[in-house]
Amino acid sequence: xxxxxxxxxxxxxxxxxxxxxxxxxxxxxxxxxxxxxxxxxxxxxxxxxxxxxxxxxxxxxxxxxxxxxxxxxxxxxxxxxxxxxxxxxxxxxxxxxxxxxxxxxxxxxxxxxxxxxxxxxxxxxxxxxxxxxxxxxxxxxxxxxxxxxxxxxxxxxxxxxxxxxxxxxxxxxxxxxxxxxxxxxx
Numbered sequence: 001x002x003x004x005x006x007x008x009x010x011x012x013x014x015x016x017x018x019x020x021x022x023x024x025x026x027x028x029x030x031x032x033x034x035x036x037x038x039x040x041x042x043x044x045x046x047x048x049x050x051x052x053x054x055x056x057x058x059x060x061x062x063x064x065x066x067x068x069x070x071x072x073x074x075x076x077x078x079x080x081x082x083x084x085x086x087x088x089x090x091x092x093x094x095x096x097x098x099x100x101x102x103x104x105x106x107x108x109x110x111x112x113x114x115x116x117x118x119x120x121x122x123x124x125x126x127x128x129x130x131x132x133x134x135x136x137x138x139x140x141x142x143x144x145x146x147x148x149x150x151x152x153x154x155x156x157x158x159x160x161x162x163x164x165x166x167x168x169x170x171x172x173x174x175x176x177x178x179x180x181x182x183x184x185x186x
Contacts, residue, residue, distance in 0.1 A: 001130065002137045009122055010138050013114050014145035019079055020046070020109045021149045022171045026086070027101045028153025029164035035098055036154065040146030042102045044139040046109025047118075051135050054119020061120060068116075072183035075111035079176035082108060087169035113179070 014021075020043055027036040054061070061067045082104060109115065123134045153164065160167075 002134055006122060006134065007137065007141070010118070010141050011145070013117065014142050015148070017171075018112060018114060019075075019082075019172055019175050020105060020112050020114070020146070022168050022175075023082070023101070023105050023108050024146050024149035025153030025156075026164045026168040027105065028150035029156050029161035030153075031098055031101065033151055033154045036101070036150045037147065038098075039102060039105050039150055040143040042105035043109045043146040044143045046106045046112070047115055047142050048135055048139050050110045050112070050115035051119040051123070051138060054116050055123055055131055055135070058120045069183040071111075071116060072113070072179045075113060076176045076179035076183065078107060078111045079172045079179065083169045083172035083176060086165045086172065089165045 024036075024039055024043065027039045030036075031039075061071075118138055122138075123131060153161070156164070
């Protein structure tokens, strides 16, 4: 069964600023709470898929520094691509923006290092029967935390919200550099 330490660790991980949370806050800032409320679903879907993959390959990947470095470089590439794209985007809140944002949240979550941490460390290898329950709990918690990040973004002053894409671009660029540094140091 899912433990209290897993739930508390998951909550701590999910409220910590990171790539997905940055994109969720940007969605709240540009789309508002009502239109961005669906974005945590993209986050949950991304986590379900990514964590499932990491759980499945955890034993093979755990001791393989090259595999971990490759995953970090993949994540860094996506974050850098997103940062560059966001930098040049005009501030808008139309339906096309919402669809693009949903996909961006999903893809950013797929390569989020938090998924690797949960799938290879937090979910115990000794409980394969209950793995889907652990993943479902994490996805549920991510939806609640994601909604919090959307609300946070929507509550920013308009002057800040109008620059949310550029701010998110800088944050994602920083995460990308951190992922590259981490990959090169392993």
